[in-house]
Amino acid sequence: xxxxxxxxxxxxxxxxxxxxxxxxxxxxxxxxxxxxxxxxxxxxxxxxxxxxxxxxxxxxxxxxxxxxxxxxxxxxxxxxxxxxxxxxxxxxxxxxxxxxxxxxxxxxxxxxxxxxxxxxxxxxxxxxxxxxxxxxxxxxxxxxxxxxxxxxxxxxxxxxxxxxxxxxxxxxxxxxxxxxxxxxxxxxxxxxxxxxxxxxxxxxxxxxxxxxxxxxxxxxxxxxxxxxxxxxxxxxxxxxxxxxxxxxxxxxxxxxxxxxxxxxxxxxxxxxxxxxxxxxxxxxxxxxxxxxxxxxxxxxxxxxxxxxxxxxxxxxxxxxxxxxxxxxxxxxxxxxxxxxxxxxxxxxxxxxxxxxxxxxxxxxxxxxxxxxxxxxxx
Amino acid sequence: xxxxxxxxxxxxxxxxxxxxxxxxxxxxxxxxxxxxxxxxxxxxxxxxxxxxxxxxxxxxxxxxxxxxxxxxxxxxxxxxxxxxxxxxxxxxxxxxxxxxxxxxxxxxxxxxxxxxxxxxxxxxxxxxxxxxxxxxxxxxxxxxxxxxxxxxxxxxxxxxxxxxxxxxxxxxxxxxxxxxxxxxxxxxxxxxxxxxxxxxxxxxxxxxxxxxxxxxxxxxxxxxxxxxxxxxxxxxxxxxxxxxxxxxxxxxxxxxxxxxxxxxxxxxxxxxxxxxxxxxxxxxxxxxxxx
Numbered sequence: 205x206x207x208x209x210x211x212x213x214x215x216x217x218x219x220x221x222x223x224x225x226x227x228x229x230x231x232x233x234x235x236x237x238x239x240x241x242x243x244x245x246x247x248x249x250x251x252x253x254x255x256x257x258x259x260x261x262x263x264x265x266x267x268x269x270x271x272x273x274x275x276x277x278x279x280x281x282x283x284x285x286x287x288x289x290x291x292x293x294x295x296x297x298x299x300x301x302x303x304x305x306x307x308x309x310x311x312x313x314x315x316x317x318x319x320x321x322x323x324x325x326x327x328x329x330x331x332x333x334x335x336x337x338x339x340x341x342x343x344x345x346x347x348x349x350x351x352x353x354x355x356x357x358x359x360x361x362x363x364x365x366x367x368x369x370x371x372x373x374x375x376x377x378x379x380x381x382x383x384x385x386x387x388x389x390x391x392x393x394x395x396x397x398x399x400x401x402x403x404x405x406x407x408x409x410x411x412x413x414x415x416x417x418x419x420x421x422x423x424x425x426x427x428x429x430x431x432x433x434x435x436x437x438x439x440x441x442x443x444x445x446x447x448x449x450x451x452x453x454x455x456x457x458x459x460x461x462x463x464x465x466x467x468x469x470x471x472x473x474x475x476x477x478x479x480x481x482x483x484x485x486x487x488x489x490x491x492x493x494x495x496x497x498x499x500x501x502x503x504x505x506x507x508x509x510x511x512x513x514x515x516x517x518x519x520x521x522x523x524x525x526x527x528x529x530x531x532x533x534x535x536x537x538x539x540x541x542x543x544x545x546x547x548x549x550x551x552x553x554x555x556x557x558x559x560x561x562x563x564x565x566x567x568x569x570x571x572x573x574x575x576x577x578x579x580x581x582x
Numbered sequence: 583x584x585x586x587x588x589x590x591x592x593x594x595x596x597x598x599x600x601x602x603x604x605x606x607x608x609x610x611x612x613x614x615x616x617x618x619x620x621x622x623x624x625x626x627x628x629x630x631x632x633x634x635x636x637x638x639x640x641x642x643x644x645x646x647x648x649x650x651x652x653x654x655x656x657x658x659x660x661x662x663x664x665x666x667x668x669x670x671x672x673x674x675x676x677x678x679x680x681x682x683x684x685x686x687x688x689x690x691x692x693x694x695x696x697x698x699x700x701x702x703x704x705x706x707x708x709x710x711x712x713x714x715x716x717x718x719x720x721x722x723x724x725x726x727x728x729x730x731x732x733x734x735x736x737x738x739x740x741x742x743x744x745x746x747x748x749x750x751x752x753x754x755x756x757x758x759x760x761x762x763x764x765x766x767x768x769x770x771x772x773x774x775x776x777x778x779x780x781x782x783x784x785x786x787x788x789x790x791x792x793x794x795x796x797x798x799x800x801x802x803x804x805x806x807x808x809x810x811x812x813x814x815x816x817x818x819x820x821x822x823x824x825x826x827x828x829x830x831x832x833x834x835x836x837x838x839x840x841x842x843x844x845x846x847x848x849x850x851x852x853x854x855x856x857x858x859x860x861x862x863x864x865x866x867x868x869x870x871x872x873x
Binding site: 238239240243244247373399400401402404405406407409410411413414416417430433434437438440441442443458461462463464465 | 585588589592593595596693697698699700701702709711718720722723791792793794796798799802833834835836837838842843845
């Protein structure tokens with residue numbers, strides 16, 4: 205009786221191990237801003253992830269194994285994000301996805317690095333990839349890549365000699381403000397007003413009054429999506445007519461939806477946009493709209509790309525190995541011709557930063573119009 | 583100087599909306615000793631009711647009417663019958679805590695059934711600008727200010743010049759005596775709840791195009807209006823109006839001349855100073871209670 209029991213137990217163990225090795229789903233963990241101030245960011249990111257996983261699983265998965273993801277809500281709060289990431293890592297995921305807010309990435313990335321799990325995130329603060337963390341990867345440009353392009357555009361195209369800088373007082377905003385003011389100094393562009401605002405701020409009347417008083421040639425706005433929409437409305441309300449320039453968030457789909465007419469004329473650099481003149485991006489947009497019934501912003505693209513980064517890296521390794529994942533992704537170039545889900549050719553450097561083509565866009569009649577395509581550097 | 587004019591106009595426009603909400607605070611307190619800590623969420627909800635009606639295919643004007651009617655039903659009648667009446671008999675404090683719970687419930691419900699993300703909301707005031715004293719001022723700011731002032735004047739006339747207003751005041755001052763002289767006290771109390779519901783619906787209509795419709799948008803508003811009511815005088819409608827306008831202007835001036843980071847603290851400092859030197863508020867009347 206007892207020998208029969210052990211034989212059965214052994215058989216069950218062997219079967220389970222074999223299933224894990226061959227057919228068991230590959231577990232991914234996502235921690236994102238599903239509520240709170242970053243809900244737009246987190247929900248777009250989550251939907252992009254779910255769409256990519258659905259596509260990949262429909263085609264047989266990665267190396268024959270299905271992808272399976274759990275989503276956890278950081279409530280746009282770094283403290284909650286840290287707790288959720290710790291909980292997610294306890295379940296030993298293959299790769300950690302998110303968060304999107306730089307402040308949340310900053311407090312969670314040491315946990316993932318300690319666990320030896322690659323973290324593919326949406327944060328854009330320059331400092332995130334400067335600390336030598338070998339497990340952290342971006343899905344979009346860091347500020348150190350995008351801000352020089354913005355400053356160059358303001359100098360060359362707008363010919364502005366003085367700029368009011370409005371930024372959100374968190375890791376994302378402060379990082380962007382520090383990089384752009386350094387870049388302005390290179391062009392001798394004067395910072396006419398340096399305005400720090402709060403995350404979740406509802407009333408921008410006083411800030412816009414200060415901008416009017418400073419009389420700049422242009423305004424650089426670096427806020428999260430909802431705040432970007434509110435300040436655009438207030439700028440229109442107070443009849444500010446100088447060019448408005450931003451980076452990614454200012455000209456995002458959600459901002460355009462929330463700000464309405466007030467978004468018209470806003471310009472910005474975007475690393476990812478669903479209005480990009482790229483066939484694969486257009487196809488992605490159609491699939492996303494069909495599934496979710498709205499046009500995603502760049503965060504939807506980021507989430508989608510994160511999953512195809514996992515697929516391409518795993519295919520390259522030929523095995524599901526969480527420990528070797530980060531090493532493989534460093535220095536990897538993924539070509540859209542080989543992996544269409546990656547949408548545009550992309551290269552990851554040793555820090556986890558990316559090199560990919562970018563776009564300069566303007567909002568015209570409520571739509572992003574690509575004015576310039578900035579090619580991939582290498 | 584010109585910058586100051588911009589700040590004053592913007593501050594008065596926001597302050598007028600705070601005043602509407604603060605008046606609701608004082609009305610409920612005076613007639614039924616209700617401190618409604620869900621007042622900010624009461625401003626948030628009507629916008630979502632109107633959006634829900636619009637999503638069903640109705641035009642904006644119909645959404646406004648239905649939104650206000652639904653607000654009267656839910657935030658006026660429903661609030662009184664389902665929460666205030668059962669809780670008030672246990673004292674003011676349990677009721678205040680119950681309204682805090684209601685605030686959390688309303689926020690979470692909107693987040694779950696509508697969205698955690700902000701939504702755009704149309705403005706009833708057309709876009710455009712006018713020039714006043716050489717400054718370009720938006721029609722939206724002026725429209726919000728004008729509408730809010732019109733409502734406040736209307737309410738003041740109702741309270742001071744009509745029989746119903748006198749009965750409401752009698753109810754607020756001494757419900758026992760009011761009942762003896764034939765005032766339908768219960769009906770007057772219900773009327774104040776309905777007026778509060780109308781005021782928050784109107785505030786919602788005016789503020790949401792600027793702040794956007796979001797489940798958490800009531801937090802800031804509720805706090806600002808509560809401070810405004812105390813600063814102006816919790817037991818006087820005119821005090822709440824003055825307090826609302828003052829807080830709106832002080833908030834804007836603080837953001838411009840003190841610091842954006844400390845702007846939220848400045849009205850609270852003002853509140854502390856006024857409590858220390860004039861506990862009844864700027865225009866309130868002293869109240870004494872026996873124990």
